[in-house]
Amino acid sequence: MFGLHRARFRALAATVCTAALGAALLGAASSATAGAAPVTTQAAPTAAGDKVVGYFTDWGVYQRNYHVKNIETSGSADKLTHINYAFGNVTGGKCAVGDSYADYEKAYTADQSVDGVADTWDQELRGSFNQLRKLKKLHPNLKVIWSFGGWTWSGGFGEAAKNPAAFAESCYNLVEDPRWADVFDGIDIDWEYPNTCGLSCDTSGRDGYGNVLAALRAKFGTDNLVTSAISADGSDGGKLEAVDYGGAAKYVDWYNPMTYDFFGAWDAQGPTAPHSPLTSYTGIPKEGFNSDAAVTKLKALGVPASKLLLGIGFYGRGWTGVTQDAPGGTATGPAAGTYEPGIEDYKVLKNSCPATGTVAGTAYAHCGTDWWSYDTPATIATKMAYKNQQGLGGTFLWELSGDTGNGELIKAVD
DSSP: OOGGGGOGGGGSOOOOOSOOOOGGGGGOSOOOOTTOOOOOOOSSOOOOOOEEEEEEEGGGGSTTOOOHHHHHHTTHHHHOSEEEEEEEEEETTEEEOSOHIIIIIOOOOGGGSTTSOOOOTTOSOOHHHHHHHHHHHHSTTOEEEEEEEHHHHGGGHHHHTTSHHHHHHHHHHHHTOTTTTTTOOEEEEEOSOTTSBSSSBOOOOTTHHHHHHHHHHHHHOSSSEEEEEEOOOOSTTSGGGSSOHHHHGGGOSEEEEOOOOSSOTTSTTOOOOOSSOSSOOTTOSSTTOSHHHHHHHHHHTTOOGGGBEEEEESEEEEEESOOOSSTTOOOSEEOOOSSBTTEEEHHHHHHHSOOOEEETTEEEEEETTEEEEEOOHHHHHHHHHHHHHHTOOEEEEEOGGGSOTTOTTGGGOO
């Protein structure tokens, strides 16, 4: 989701709905996006779930120098219920390995290894897969899910949708490969975006996505997890309406609506806006581009609250050339970032550009001529209160390497 995997902004729909959502949404029992079907009234919200799903990226072991051992030493492993391993590829109508070296070939020395035991030249499984196996031995209740697709590799899903059964067969055979079958507890589908355009466009149709999930559920059975990361475009006529997410929900254990990257410096001149607003606010550039709008839309489409996890970004997005402290200012381009312009890890921003204000349940920071938005422990607490009030199934995090070395953000996820 950093780099090309996280360039989801190009795929967000531009349709603007007409209803303005106030900050009062946070305390409301339910709300409705303009044009959405009414939500059935319940006597009380369902009990909130306690899932905490953290993404671990295969490419993080390179420049970021973030390894499975860091999940343990940061204290994150004690907080997580699930890890999503990102990403496997989707090509030729099949699931495929994304990076064999990082996944199962890289040799770890004793000091790099989760359990302090070095890999040997002749062992069958090395790399992050073996390290995840070791982590699960330390945390027997921790589950690991192999995530396929992402921004860069979602183009393969269109071909997969032409023969869902064959696709599901290939995915099952890969995830359940005898070399690492004990490592994984299921599959996650990160299709950006079905029946609409991401990095590329597809013509899978309104039911193509559901057909793929149905085939995966049939093949993987009920003993394995089947989950999916989905759009969080809550605008009227937006991406959440291009697919029958309500109908497909019966095939998944849960959805991960990507409630971040709503705004960013791909709009180089601004206006500045928080990339992960919880609610709407006066002056928001596009109505429907906030977490509450996405949750409300998905509930209206028939997705149970218990199958929705709230997404939290462990990074910020920012502009430079900004003179205005409050959101809505003009800019001259993306702010400098460690790995690419316009994006930076929380662990860097908390020191380089500390938060100067909050808006719509998230934080922003104006330092010099740079303007950033990101979540802090305090704003995550606000989002957790919303998650509980809405009866959502839990929280998911993109991605673990953006947190501090002592897990400052994940420890705020309650």
